[in-house]
Amino acid sequence: MVRTDRVTIQDVAVLSGLSICTVSRALRKLPNVSEKAQVRVAEAASKLGYKASAAASRLAGGVTGSVAIVAPTATSWFFAQAVEAAEEVLGDSGYDTVLISLRNKASVRRQFFENLENFAQRVDGLLLLNIDVDPDEMEALKACGLAIASVGMRHVPWDNVGIDDEHAAWQATQHLLGLGHWDLAVLSSNEHSVVTETPRFRGFKRALDEHHLTVHPDLVVAAGPSIDDGRRAMAELITRGARPTAVFAHCDEAAFGALTALREYGLSVPKNVSVIGLDDHPMSGFLGLSTVAQPVADQGAFAANLLCERLLNNESPHQPSNHLLDTKLIERKTTRHKR
Amino acid sequence: MVRTDRVTIQDVAVLSGLSICTVSRALRKLPNVSEKAQVRVAEAASKLGYKASAAASRLAGGVTGSVAIVAPTATSWFFAQAVEAAEEVLGDSGYDTVLISLRNKASVRRQFFENLENFAQRVDGLLLLNIDVDPDEMEALKACGLAIASVGMRHVPWDNVGIDDEHAAWQATQHLLGLGHWDLAVLSSNEHSVVTETPRFRGFKRALDEHHLTVHPDLVVAAGPSIDDGRRAMAELITRGARPTAVFAHCDEAAFGALTALREYGLSVPKNVSVIGLDDHPMSGFLGLSTVAQPVADQGAFAANLLCERLLNNESPHQPSNHLLDTKLIERKTTRHKR
DNA sequence: GCCAAAAGTGTAAGCGCTTACAATTTTGTC
């Protein structure tokens, strides 16, 4: 590295004619700095393009000026969008964004948490995206002493932003019911071993309940969040002999797969079967998939904002808040009245 | 931040009965440390659970231990995949990955380059993804003194990894020609004002040349890299009265749009028209789009590796290298023989 | 105007590590 001579606090001190100490305080907007000094320092700093060294600040007991975004994977559209939105907010607040992808791998994940205490020295805060932590991991997170905010997590002792999954699933199901369908199949997430315990499944069930309908076990099938999984699940449903007139898939990708399987089995959508997803994947508009949209970028941005606030006044130990953003039914071409 | 009394290198030195300096060297496996010392230090360190302070190492060593990945946007599948692959490589080499998205906005981009000299103090290297820099920006990049590597850039004075766009386009076109099509339309990228100057267009043209065919201007249309743009472009082609038997779209997303437009105009694919894209978008398999695949993750990983090498032996001023990775024709359901 | 209190500023001691360079020990040769 050709180390171009770094602009240090010393340079700012000299240019502003004040001591290093005063500059340091002025820069961090600490009390006991006169108006004049503030201005002089600000001018000098901006003229020199000065930015504190993260390593030095950190070592001396201060802050690093960067926060990490931790995602289970960085390749899915959901995370990519949330990350970009968060990065924008963080950048505007002067933080660098360090990206950590757990790559959907247990080993990577384990290593991250084992190394967390050490990693914590390199950032001021953590923005967790849909990481469902086990007790040990929760312990590590609490112990690392970082400010934390999250997207899509439940019952966590820090600020969280998400959607009401149960309600969103209810909206989707309600739409199907409103179209006169009552033989409803559901492709439910298998991320937890018990498929029927997920919020989205509960929303599905609640809608049925309200119409005095019951969930038929033969019409419930597990599906991961991928096209292939959705395809397999739908195929299983069909070969099982199930003949629903409408299908609710827990996410759009699974719905895409369902669409494929349906086509392969000669069933026409929406003529024979209606299909609705949940998420509003970027391709859903193109494919005409009816769905319930969730504001992905907004969630990332909102959570980033909460984290920044927390970072600024870290003193005030306020209650962790949980914000649920609105979801919206988007009717396209894969759902229609039962005839 | 609760500062738990940290185990420092001093503690290890005392326990192992050696000097701090020797411990430091032993820990980093530098030469000139005796076998004995190595072992003693290793034992002491593990007994104490010692982990070096990142901040201190960095401050003293003059490196930041992080590199920035700069992408025009972080939301497209291409960048998401390249970023994740690069992040993995960088992480394995001990670097944190700072994400910078230019958000496809001129203002963000300008700010980044104006601020580059300053930003350069916070990272050791830059990984640029498909940023086509103007002369001023190039100047800034050279001046910032950082190690640089890139993906998908041309004629740059640093290591680059990409694909042979011209060849890839040639492969796609050649496939169409091999199927007996000779009325070929092309949806060409409009990122540069002159559509016919892009490498992908040149590849298209070369394939035609080889078959002694000429490019008919009426069958050339500009299209951005989005479904909508592709749709618009294809629609324009059709309303123009053009009746190609096959279409080459410069990227899969444009091809998706072409598919839509074709369907809207009652043209059946591949019965009436064959369509081929380029990239192998994650949805292409699902949609059955024939295409030429480029290894996205590999490009990101490769470039990251080059950057890491450069970062390690920064002394050796070696020639910038340019690596072209292989692309591969993937025949699916949108192309067939002309009949 | 005087003086104590308040406000602003500076001095200097680290934070935990790396690294010239100096000091010491080991090795190898005659």
Add this chain to the structure above:
DNA sequence: GACAAAATTGTAAGCGCTTACACTTTTGGC
């Protein structure tokens, strides 16, 4: 063995910042 060269180890000076604490200036009440 003696001695130079090579290998190993230690000393000490920072890296750029924060922060007690000491010091200087301003403020305001009488």
